[in-house]
Amino acid sequence: MTFELRDHTADVAVEATGEALADVFEAVASGLSAAHCESIPETGDRFTVTVCAESREALLFDYLDELIYQRDVRGVLPVDHRVSIDEDGTLTLDASARGVPVGDIEAREIKAVTYSEMALERTPSGWRAYVVFDV
Template sequence: MSFALREHTADVAVEATGESLDAVFGAVADGMAAAMCDDIPEADGERFDFTVAAESGEALLFDYLDELIYERDVRGVLPVDNEAAVSAPSSDGERTGEWTLSGSARGIALGSVEARDLKAVTYSEMDLSETADGWHAYVVFDV
């Protein structure tokens, strides 16, 4: 699993790859944290759990990242060390129905780090696609 921050006109984008949906979702979330903070402490913060459901993979990725931004704002923490367990429904070999995610993150108090603000996740240029090596994701954030 890996991610890279990409410049995007007045915004920031995260491009990520992973061997599985779980890995690519976690990598995008870790990329989002890196876009907010250059230096992430190793041991600070407690883990918190949450669940998200949506009608498609792209909608689930959007809602997952939006939930992390919400948790950041409500808890006053930077969500890092993100873990995601994605369940994609299948019907006759096609992915249809509700997608779900059980996630967790380690929340580092915003007062203990120098963090930049990301306003929101966007659907602009969003990509979630299966590749020969696993999964690819591209997400643009409004700054």
Template sequence: MDARYELRDHTADVAVAAFGPALDSVFGALGDGLSAAQCDEIPADGERFSFSLAAEGREALLFDYLDQLIYERDVRAVLPADNEVSVNPGEEWRLEASARGVPLAEVEAREVKAVTYSEMRIEEGEDGWEAYVVLDV
């Protein structure tokens, strides 16, 4: 089973739910969901970029990851797409991530202002991982 995401309505905001066999793939699917919340059709071009993060727990790492994607969007003027993530749990949670940066000039994008901790959850179940995040639009 590959990871997948779903956009869900959430009062004045939008939520992304992701499901996958591994935590890595769920993080990446949430990144793709963040992109989909901003743009209906994502062109196939763009150069890959990467970054690393560390946090005290998996929820904090997820928040920081999605927040970093918004930062990269703003600084690089790109829509991060085709997100790939490697999550390394431990005393300090770490991740290595990369995304394809689609130039914002090539897409009609809606603004996602921020990631919220509101209703955020990451859970491991019998069929893999599930996560849910609300985005401030």
């Protein structure tokens, strides 16, 4: 799985790929982490999140929105993402991340995930996602 940060007018975008759907979700989340700061220390404890949605795009949006919420509530930058997705019936995502205390980093504020230009698609080699974040 890979990701690249992309310039996007006043915002920042993440383009990511992965072999499996969970891989591309992890890659986008890693891109969100990288959009916050240049380097990430090894501090912090793992925490878990669970998200359910009716579509894959909504699941991706809600997952990233939950990571931003956890950043604000816990005062941590979520990094080192691990994701599993159950696609039987309602889509359910179970994930964990290591929460780096925001006091340990020099971070740019990412305000929100947007649906603007969001793409999540199956490709011949796996999955591709493109997500724009409001800064």
